[in-house]
Amino acid sequence: DTAVSQTPKYLVTQMGNDKSIKCEQNLGHDTMYWYKQDSKKFLKIMFSYNNKELIINETVPNRFSPKSPDKAHLNLHINSLELGDSAVYFCASSQNRAAYEQYFGPGTRLTVT
């Protein structure tokens, strides 16, 4: 059973399009995260939700909008995609916001052409 799953695994799209990435965790965790792994391989936090409430919102263009319909799901919607949005996006979860151990999904490789 996959603990943290993401769909799609690969996403190729053109500049200007709008796309979504979905994330689901079946661990019963309260807190979920989105990270972006850039071309230099750093994983950087973008957003964090705790029980559907936004608790971390890093300096990310407002074209990126997270949505948490329930505590097991955290989706990432990106409007007006740009070339610089090409990256691998990882979803993660932790038991609660105090827990330091995070469990990661397999990643979604987004390529904007």
Next chain:
Amino acid sequence: DQQVKQNSPSLSVQEGRISILNCDYTNSMFDYFLWYKKYPAEGPTFLISISSIKDKNEDGRFTVFLNKSAKHLSLHIVPSQPGDSAVYFCAARDTGRRALTFGSGTRLQVQP
């Protein structure tokens, strides 16, 4: 501003020998340090952690050492096995934001 640095992008060791991966940090507000292992096309998986109030944590073949005065931590793998070949990320959590800050990773290759 890189608060967590892994200065060695790659490391190659022989099977059975010790692997030592290093990590430096700058933020004194980090309260936990973690090592993650990542295989290609997979997400990072948690390996081992250490609290900032400790200087050593051991789990089987993996030991993490923390030197707070030097703001340095290291991961020791003994003995190294070919299956350990992966990218290892050092991460740190700050007490305020409770988000993880990652280093850029070190690719470990264990030669049979």
